[in-house]
Amino acid sequence: MVKEIQLRVNLIEERKENILLYKASKQLSLDKSEISAVKVLRKSIDARKKDIIFNYKVAVYINENIPEKSDYIFEYKDVSNAKEIHIIGFGPAGMYAALRCIELGYKPVVLERGKNVQDRRRDLKAINQDHFVNEDSNYCFGEGGAGTYSDGKLYTRSLKRGDVRRIFENLVYHGATEQILVDAHPHIGTNKLPKIIENIRENILKYGGEIHFETRVTDFTVKNNKLQAIQLKNGTEMAVNSVILATGHSARDIYELLHKKEIALKAKSFAMGVRVEHPQEIIDQIQYHCSGERDELLPAAAYSLVHQVNNRGVYSFCMCPGGFIVPAATANGEVVVNGMSPSRRNNRFANSGIVVELDIDKDFKKYEEFGALKGLEFQKDLEKIAFFAGGRTQTAPAQRLVDFVDGKLSTDLNDCSYQPGLKSAPLHSLLPKIIGSRLRKGFAAFGQKMHGYYTNEANVIGVESRTSSPVNIPRKENLEHTEIEGLFPCGEGGGYAGGIVSAAMDGERCAEAAIAKF
Ligand code: FAD
Incomplete structure (x- = not known):
């Protein structure tokens, strides 16, 4: 017989060997010898409270073995001479x-x-x-x-x-x-x-x-x-x-x-903005309610933020804990940033796109002549602005977070994972108002939702322009x-x-x- 159950395991218990077997036998009032295996189906972390919990959904095999084969079988055929x-x-x-x-x-x-x-x-x-x-x-x-x-x-x-x-x-x-x-x-x-x-x-x-x-x-x-x-x-x-x-x-x-x-x-609505990078430790401390380093059993913390500003969503996109910001341009003469992380997510920075929803019917009036490509042309212009502001290389324009919101040029910048380097630039005034002013309000609101997020220890880097296609x-x-x-x-x-x-x-x-x- 197989029974699917939910188990909650705290950080101290998570360190113990065979904790899932122990908990499953207790919950099902079974002797451990009756359980042939406990298979994890789903694992998530609940860090809303100081006592962090691992939530497991498990399949308990009672006097029955785990089937060896997956339900999914991929059978490939020789197609050398096929259509x-x-x-x-x-x-x-x-x-x-x-x-x-x-x-x-x-x-x-x-x-x-x-x-x-x-x-x-x-x-x-x-x-x-x-x-x-x-x-x-x-x-x-x-x-x-x-x-x-x-x-x-x-x-x-x-x-x-x-x-x-x-x-x-x-x-x-x-x-x-x-x-x-x-x-x-x-x-x-x-x-x-x-x-x-x-x-x-x-x-x-x-x-x-x-x-x-x-x-x-x-x-x-x-x-x-x-x-x-x-x-x-x-x-x-x-x-x-x-x-x-x-x-x-x-x-x-x-x-x-x-x-x-x-x-x-067809022109299509999409989102654009910047990438923000914090020291990972700050994000860990906020999300895991700790003061020093995070517990070694916990992964680099992530976040997901959204706030409505003037009827548009400002939200985090492609958040990369323990990651790097990378230059994602596809041509010279443009600067585009994006993020990635290694499997262990062990870099000392946490980066995320923070983008503003754009409405293809309302936001690109000056670009109407380009028809279906109006969003694309807008995207190109913004990437060119970033290129010039960064110094005409892949160096990206950047500002400290609080300076960006306060509309103040940063005298210096924080260390950053972006390899081509950063140049201090007034991103608050370089970004079109439909994006810049919403981002500034959005960041201030994020600071209310995640205490410690709104800090000058973070850099804002331009531009996060390739979130999705501007064309359908x-x-x-x-x-x-x-x-x-x-x-x-x-x-x-x-x-x-x-x-x-x-x-x-x-x-x-x-x-x-x-x-x-x-
Ligand atoms: P693409 O992956 O863009 O592939 C299109 C391919 O077409 C390219 O290889 C290109 O060279 C080729 N091509 C283009 N034009 C031509 C042509 N004329 N002739 C021949 N070939 C052509 N998504 C996630 O879900 N999770 C993530 O964590 C994530 N992180 C990302 C991090 C970075 C740095 C980047 C850049 C993207 C990330 N994405 C992530 C987005 C994800 O990679 C894309 O959504 C996905 O790759 C789209 O798949 P696709 O096959 O439609 O197009």
Whole structure:
């Protein structure tokens, strides 16, 4: 017999061996010998009170063994000679589209502008050290897409959009830790992601899929509203039947190409702001109600904040405890920041995007001439402002937090994890009012919610501009573009995902849709 129960374990108990077995036997009034195993299904931390509690959901196996096999089985077929589906982009959406094609007996032909994970590292070094951005290989572009050198947080609000568990199980199949199957806030870490992505690549190749790196798609041939061929930067043309377009939200050239070809696009609301970085110790002390270092059993503390300012949400986004701020620009002449953390989350800083919801119908009046690309143009302008304010390199403009709210230039800045460096700049006046003034009010309100958060020991760094796509590539119910037959807009670039897991789920769905159309 198997019984699922909830167990509460405090910090002192958590140190004891076999505590779950002990607690389960007490709760179920069983002798320990009757319990064959206690399997953790879910683990979360409740730190609302000083007495911190680990909440466990467990399956107790009574006189019965744990089944060895998972409910999820991934069976890949040899597709070397199967019908082809072209996939543009090898981020989470493209990777999971390719894997799903193989499961269903179709051959994925992947075209990816960037390099493989290993070679990509050199280009990341060049951004951090030489301030040079390779437009095809950077923190957003290359094998694994923006998901490779990302934080690898796997929580998603898209539970209704698909089988989240299936994606987690598949990541475990490709080498991720099983811990992601139980943690309430699963996280892989930037140091572990590249290996998992390499395993996915090897699996796709092993079963006969094709992956072409350093292969940028530059044009589409459309006849009678049917996609016929794609052109590559090297001059090659490829005839196609179905194309999954999974190029991510930073592939501006793709949006511009579609717009120029008068293929339907829509401007979409999105959020923009800054990244804030505190010493991790401050966040730990606030969240864990302690004065010195956090207990060694506790992970670097996270936070999630939201406040309404003038009818718009100001909220924390992609919070990275024990992490680093990274330069996420995809071209020279722009500064974009984002965050990531290693699996152990052991860096001494805590960073988070703090962004303001923007309304595409109200906030971009000056950009109307750009039509569907108005949000994109606004985003570009802000990234250019950050570039100039930072000193025309990847050095980012920054201000101490209280100075930012008080509208005062910082005379000096705190230490920071952002490798290209910071330059003191009046971000409070550089950001457009719709963002800057809301952020200032938002930060002050966050200080009320988390005492100690509102401090000049934190830096505010600009700009966090790539939270989600400013453009939507519309599709019909069968996931095909509303006008172009054979084109399946997919993932974050299409406006159908907001993170690794939702992009992966959309990739699977688009593969199924493209196959259904074949
Ligand atoms: P992308 O990952 O953007 O992939 C698109 C791919 O298409 C890229 O590899 C690109 O090179 C390729 N491409 C673009 N144009 C072309 C072209 N013309 N021809 C050929 N190929 C092309 N999300 C989370 O859920 N959790 C996190 O912790 C997290 N942390 C992040 C940290 C950082 C630093 C960054 C940058 C992002 C982070 N994200 C995180 C966001 C997440 O990475 C994205 O939501 C996700 O990768 C989107 O997947 P996608 O496949 O739709 O697009």
